[in-house]
Every structure is written in C-alpha cells, then in structure tokens.
Amino acid sequence: MGEVLLKAEKIDKHFGITHALDHVSITFNKGEIHALIGENGSGKSTLTSCLTGIYKKDSGTFILDGKEVSAANQVDGNHQGVAIIVQEIGTLSGLTVAENIFLGNEDQFTKFGIKNTAAMNKKAQEYLDSYGFNYIDAAKTIDDYNFEDRKLIEIVKSTYFNPKILVVDETTTALGQKGREELFKVMHKMRDMGSCVIFISHDLEEVIEQSDQISVLRDGVYIGTITKEEATTDRLKQLMVGREIGNNYYRTDYGEKISDEVVISVKNVSVKGQIDNLSLELHKGEILGIGGLSECGMHEVGKAIFGASYFREGSVTLGDGTPINSIPDAIKHSMAYASKDRDNESLVINDTICENICLPSLEDLKKGGVLSGKTMKEFADKFAKQMSTKMTGVDQFVSALSGGNKQKVVLARWIGKDSDLIILDSPTRGIDVKVKADIYAMMNRMRKEGKSIIMISEEIMELLGMADRILIMKDGKINGEFLRSEELRDTDLIDNMI
Structure with a gap:
C-alpha cells in the first residue's frame, strides 16, 4: 500500500431527486493507477467531476496531499493539482491547438495586456513534440484535426503541468489502438512520477491490465476496493451489478441463411x-x-x-x-x-x-x-x-x-x-x-x-x-x-x- 495522496470523504451529490453519490469515501495513493468502475449511472464520473470542478458537490471533502481542495471549475482544479480527460470532445472549436492547450492559463504569455501568440505556439509545439505528437501543428485550428487527434491534444492539455491527480474518464473508448497506446504511456509516466491516475473504463480486461487498485461504485454507493491480483472479470462484474453475469450475451446461433433480399x-x-x-x-x-x-x-x-x-x-x-x-x-x-x-x-x-x-x-x-x-x-x-x-x-x-x-x-x-x-x-x-x-x-x-x-x-x-x-x-x-x-x-x- 502506497502513501495516501487523495482522500474522498463522505462525498454527497444530488441531481433533483436522484442521489448520484451517497456519502462516498475512497482513498487514492501516490504512484498508482486506481480504476473506478461501475454500471452507467453508478456515480464514477459524478465523483471525479466533483473533484475536478465540473460539478459542485453537496457535502463532503476532498483532501489532496494533506490539504482540502475544492475546485470552482476545471481551470481552478488544474491550479490545485487535479486534471481530467473526458470521454467526449473536451476541446473548443474555433480556437487553435495552442489556445486549447493553454485555455485559462494564457496569462503566462501576456504582457501589458498583449498576448504573445508566437511564444504560446512555440511552447505548445514543444509539449506536443515531447509527447511524440509532432505531426500536430500547434498554430492550426483544432477543427483541422479528427476526433482521435483532438483526444491526444487533450492528453497534452491535461498533463503538461504534471498534475498530482489525473482522471481518465472513459477516454479509451474514443481512441483507436494507436491512441490507446499513447494514453497508456502517459498514464504509466504519471504513475512513475508519483502522481495518481484515476482510470474510469467499462473494458474490464483493460482495467485489470492497466490498474494497480480497482474501486467499485454501485448506485452512488462505494462497494469496495480490490487489488489487480485479486481481480477477474467475473468478480468485477459481480461487484458492479450485485449478481453473476455470464458471458453469454452474444448471439449463440450459427449457420442461419442470410436473406437474398x-x-x-x-x-x-x-x-x-x-x-x-x-x-x-x-x-x-x-x-x-x-x-x-x-x-x-x-x-x-x-x-x-x-x-x-x-x-x-x-x-x-x-x-x-x-x-x-x-x-x-x-x-x-x-x-x-x-x-x-x-x-x-x-x-x-x-x-x-x-x-x-x-x-x-x-x-x-x-x-x-x-x-x-x-x-x-x-x-x-x-x-x-x-x-x-x-x-x-x-x-x-x-x-x-x-x-x-x-x-x-x-x-x-x-x-x-x-x-x-x-x-x-x-x-x-x-x-x-x-x-x-x-x-x-x-x-x-x-x-x-x-x-x-x-x-x-x-x-x-x-x-x-x-x-x-x-x-x-x-x-x-x-x-x-x-x-x-x-x-x-x-x-x-x-x-x-x-
């Protein structure tokens, strides 16, 4: 068990009559990839959204490195050491790649109210090149790039400042094999630097392969945490849904003739x-x-x-x-x-x-x-x-x-x-x-x-x-x-x- 980095203590969140998080308490350690799994609507994304400033929690506390953190928005979350890569597009159309990477943090390139675009583009390109994404041009608009490349740009945006906590929320589902490999490289690098990666995925084999610890939420309630060594896909499914789910959900028929119509x-x-x-x-x-x-x-x-x-x-x-x-x-x-x-x-x-x-x-x-x-x-x-x-x-x-x-x-x-x-x-x-x-x-x-x-x-x-x-x-x-x-x-x- 590593040194504690983040404690979520009795986090509560309602959306109208829906109790999305019910006094959830989980501990995350330094230098680990900690998966968070559960069925759709179990509270995984709600918990990490409360941490990163996307949502405002109703009650409870997040303690990061011994200090309470409460992000007002994602940029504020970044300044407090937490970052998130979301499942859907998290970049803004109409802006350049560089403007997206430094969104909310442009002050470092501004003097006397004038933004030094060339310096910002240069720095963004340095980051892109260091990740191996040198085919992406920092000066081009984000709309010049496809869905997958925009996710890779988000990876740079979320990690160039070495956050203590990186949340990867269903990002692998938006990526092909090459993109997944790049993301996993970044996750392992963050872990090796002593940060904690909170990894949300529905691909249970991927969860077992990439994670050190796995925590389960069900209907907004914390169910428990097991280690990678204790995990099997069947055990995780049972923890997620509260009962056994077999693997027989694919079709079982073979040899049926396809219609000529x-x-x-x-x-x-x-x-x-x-x-x-x-x-x-x-x-x-x-x-x-x-x-x-x-x-x-x-x-x-x-x-x-x-x-x-x-x-x-x-x-x-x-x-x-x-x-x-x-x-x-x-x-x-x-x-x-x-x-x-x-x-x-x-x-x-x-x-x-x-x-x-x-x-x-x-x-x-x-x-x-x-x-x-x-x-x-x-x-x-x-x-x-x-x-x-x-x-x-x-x-x-x-x-x-x-x-x-x-x-x-x-x-x-x-x-x-x-x-x-x-x-x-x-x-x-x-x-x-x-x-x-x-x-x-x-x-x-x-x-x-x-x-x-x-x-x-x-x-x-x-x-x-x-x-x-x-x-x-x-x-x-x-x-x-x-x-x-x-x-x-x-x-x-x-x-x-x-």
Whole structure:
C-alpha cells in the first residue's frame, strides 16, 4: 500500500431527486493507477467531476496531499493539482491547438495586456513534440484535426503541468489502438512520477491490465476496493451489478441463411481521404459488421450511407432503387443512424430527453396536424423506460446524463421511430456490461423482426459475437469479408486490419 495522496470523504451529490453519490469515501495513493468502475449511472464520473470542478458537490471533502481542495471549475482544479480527460470532445472549436492547450492559463504569455501568440505556439509545439505528437501543428485550428487527434491534444492539455491527480474518464473508448497506446504511456509516466491516475473504463480486461487498485461504485454507493491480483472479470462484474453475469450475451446461433433480399446497395462510394470506391449490400434481417483500425474509414461509412457526408461520390440506393442523398431522405425511408460522436452528432445536448427522443418522430406524433406536449411526453417516456434509462424524468436535460444513459436516449429515439434499417456506429462505446447485454438482445430481436442493421465497431469480439457477415476495412477500402462461423477467430480479422 502506497502513501495516501487523495482522500474522498463522505462525498454527497444530488441531481433533483436522484442521489448520484451517497456519502462516498475512497482513498487514492501516490504512484498508482486506481480504476473506478461501475454500471452507467453508478456515480464514477459524478465523483471525479466533483473533484475536478465540473460539478459542485453537496457535502463532503476532498483532501489532496494533506490539504482540502475544492475546485470552482476545471481551470481552478488544474491550479490545485487535479486534471481530467473526458470521454467526449473536451476541446473548443474555433480556437487553435495552442489556445486549447493553454485555455485559462494564457496569462503566462501576456504582457501589458498583449498576448504573445508566437511564444504560446512555440511552447505548445514543444509539449506536443515531447509527447511524440509532432505531426500536430500547434498554430492550426483544432477543427483541422479528427476526433482521435483532438483526444491526444487533450492528453497534452491535461498533463503538461504534471498534475498530482489525473482522471481518465472513459477516454479509451474514443481512441483507436494507436491512441490507446499513447494514453497508456502517459498514464504509466504519471504513475512513475508519483502522481495518481484515476482510470474510469467499462473494458474490464483493460482495467485489470492497466490498474494497480480497482474501486467499485454501485448506485452512488462505494462497494469496495480490490487489488489487480485479486481481480477477474467475473468478480468485477459481480461487484458492479450485485449478481453473476455470464458471458453469454452474444448471439449463440450459427449457420442461419442470410436473406437474398437486398435492402440497401452502396456502389462506388468515395469520400476524399476517407473512403475509396466502396461497394456493399445489406440484406433484410442481417446484421452487417464493419470493422478495422480507428482510421481505416469505417466511421465515415455510416455517415455516407445516411446521407450525412457532404463530399460523397457514388450511389446509395434502397432495394427498390430509391436514392438516398440526404438525411431527410434517409429518415423518410425508415433509416436510422447513431454516430460514434454522441454529443455532437447524435444528440441535442442542451435539450431534454423528451425532445431528443421525439425529434425524428415529430410528424408521426401529430394528431390532426397538431403536436401535443402530452403525446410527446408519453411517447418519450415509453421508449426511455424501454431502454431502462436512468433519469429523473423525460424533462431532464441530456447533458446531465452519464455516457451510457445518453446512448440509451439515442437508441430509444430510433426504436420509437421503428426504423427498418439502423446504422449503429460504436453502439456500446462507454457502456457497462449489463446495458451491453440489453443492446445486444435488442439488436438480435430487431434482426428476427426482419430489420437490418449495419454495426460499425472497433471491438473485435462484438463483431464476432453479433454479425452475420463482417467486412474489414483498411485504408478506406474493404480488405476482407467473413461469414458468421464458430470457427472464425479474432486473428482472422486482425490479419486483414493491419
């Protein structure tokens, strides 16, 4: 047991009637990676948000290195020695890379009210280069970089000043393999310097591999802490949910014939720099898996099919020949799309659960041309509850939900719309084991009902476990195709990714 660095003592936090944290007390030591796990809505992110200044706790104290800390905001938290890398985008559009890295700390480059931009860019570039991210230009706007590179910039932003506590909140789910390796390097470096990394992840194998200690929260209550050596995935699952969860949540059927009926045909689709002359067909009642390494182009495929890519070339047509060239076209013809980037592309964050769920179904909900608030509320409530969304009610703002509950709202929206063709990009990103099982069961049910699903995923076991057919992409092209089989192995897919 190392020397105590941080004590969370009787931390309490309410959101309306929801008791998000109930007198939580946990000790974190110097020189350790300390994982914090639990189901969606268990209180993990709420606890670390209270520590880092994102939320204000209701009661309790944080003692860091013998002194009480209480951050008013994230910049204040940084000044007190705590930093956080969040799951969703944590950089601001419209600013340069350097401005994002030093956001709230620009004073060091300001004299007599004038900011020395060249000095700030130079210092930011030095930090980027020291992390091995020398291909990122500090002077460019943040919008010039993709989701993964922006996460790497956040890593620099959160750690260049060597905080005593670094919170990594579900960040690995937003990163591909290369990005994860870079993040783990930084986490180990921080630990070796005597800091503590609080690591939040739903990937239990990753938790066991990377962590020294593992603490469990359930429904806002601290359950206990075990060491890496004491941990197995089954034991962690049991601690998280309070009961045994088997590994049989994937499909168990093999050898089912895929229907000959084509519901959508993609021909010679290209998006410059991302997809190169891609052609595929999706059949009725089929789950088509698309996988590959993070930058292979697979995440752009979903957007291109749904009509959300501005620079798409080639054709996307339904089985009857109807072209799909825009999002309104897609929705009108019973298509749905859930993006990997929930906060920016799948949800209206600063709106209610009700408004989000009803959005694609507004025309369907009108009676005599009139849209009733009561009808909307009943509709949203039905499908939010069907997805077991943890909420105070459908009037709650989506921004107040955990990552997993946000994903449930995205799925509730399209279940409510009763779409026939569903494109799911990273459907279980940042989702706990119980909700994963619910989503897989829902997909299986939809498949049996004759609905067709394109599942884009970086998780190999998810592809093997759920897809009827798997396309592996590399450099914007399809590099391998596999039919569902008990004999199919992860190495078969990996060989076509690399």
